[in-house]
Each structure stands twice: as structure tokens, then as C-alpha cells.
Amino acid sequence: MQSDHLSVTFAALADPTRRAILARLARGEASVTELAKPFDLSLPGVSKHLKVLQRAGLITQSRSAQWRPCRLEAARLKDAADWVGEYRRFWDESFQRLDDVLQDLIKKERTDESKGDRHDA
């Protein structure tokens, strides 16, 4: 269910260390040891966070390479961005203006189309 995905995603993002891990992975793949270092976390400590991120589908861990690198997966972040983006009109006046322009264009297109239909008939 979409709502479940979103809840799990948002819950995974509700932690500064997990967000910092995603920010690190945005720069490229990293091993668990590499991820643990900057956060001064134990390996079990970082593994716990990685499991939450994996369960949320925000990262995957390779099984092929010996160093088993973690990598960022963007699809669930996109879902989260899409959800929050629905509220953009509440803070973005320029977005509202762009939306107005698009609505005007759509209206104009529809009017032109219906004129075309009458012409064809």
C-alpha cells in the first residue's frame, strides 16, 4: 500500500544519522565500515540504522562484491518528494503563478480544440 510505503519512508527519514548516511551515499557507494566512521558509531550501531533504511527501500546492499557496498535507492525518496510537493502551492508563490499560466494554457487549448471540432463537423 502506497500509504504504508510512505509511512515507513518518513519514519526512516526521522533520524539525523540516517539522513546523514543517505547524504553520504548520495556521493557514491560505501561499505558499512566507511559509513560507521564519520558518525563515531559501532558497527552494530550503524547496522541497525542501515536495516531501517533497507527495510524502507531507501538503500540496497550489494551481495556480490566482497566489501558489500551500500547504495542509495531514489524511488522511495521520489514518492516522499511527490507527496510533500503536493503542498508546494502553500509556500511557493512563483509555483502558483506558473500553475496559473499552465491552467490558462490548458483552457486555451481546450477552447481551440472545441472550435476545431465544430469546424470539422
Added chain:
Amino acid sequence: MQSDHLSVTFAALADPTRRAILARLARGEASVTELAKPFDLSLPGVSKHLKVLQRAGLITQSRSAQWRPCRLEAARLKDAADWVGEYRRFWDESFQRLDDVLQDLIKKERTDESKGDRHDA
């Protein structure tokens, strides 16, 4: 702290009922009773969710009007959107192309400026 705000915001969004309450408030102010109705929640049940949303700064409740309407507050949603938006390049190829064009324009501008500087000197 920015990271704390974000953690509290994402935690508040990690629940389908709370997201549905925000979606309802996006259509306009509503009283607690009005918010409870579509979710088949008791008043204490909806109040619990509203408290989480209020603590996260995602909604406010008016103290002046007798029906004490709740309203959506967009600032924290914008912070969440800004954070997730940082990862847009991972899913949005057209955004990447736009970014490339902008980078080229910036480079060109800088080259033109430095040519201008040499000309002025």
C-alpha cells in the same frame, strides 16, 4: 536545530491518518469534530494526532474563534520538501539536463565576465 525540526516533521508525517488530516486542512480550516468525522476516530483519538502535528509545527489551532479551527502551516513542509529535493537528481533526468544547462550558462557568464575584466584593465 534544523535536524531536530526535520526529524520531528518526518516522524509526524509517518502516519497515514496524520497525512490525511493535512490533506483535509489543505482544502481549508476545520474544527476537531470535522476532522474526526471522516476517519471514524474518537475525539481523543484525533486530538492525539493533532497534538503530534502541532508539536511538529505542521498545523496551528486558533484560540480566538469559538470552534477553534485547525489550519495547515506550510513552513515545515517546505523544509521537508527542500531536504528531499536535494536528491532529485537521482530520479529526475530532465532536472539533471536543466542543471547541466544552468551550469553551462554559469560557466559562460564567468568566462564573459573575466574577458570583460581583462578588457577593462
